[in-house]
Amino acid sequence: MDRDGQTLFELCTRLAMKHQIGLTRQAISQHLDVLESAGLVTTIRQGKFKFHYVHTEPISAIAERWRKPTKKGSS
Secondary structure, three states: OOOOOEOHHHHHHHHHHHHOOOOOHHHHHHHHHHHHHOOOEEEEEEOOEEEEEEOOHHHHHHHHHHHOOOOOOOO
């Protein structure tokens, strides 16, 4: 993401223009709701706009656990 704190319109435009992903605003909004309930996105309302902020810490923690070498004999 080039800039954190984007509106739904900005996210939809970026997905369509830069990544050629043609999802509806409703579909993207539903995905954002799921990400927010998982603690990966925070939504803050400022006036008539809602800004979406990504949280990478939970995914970084999972990736770090995957990178750690496992001990021999453990599953």
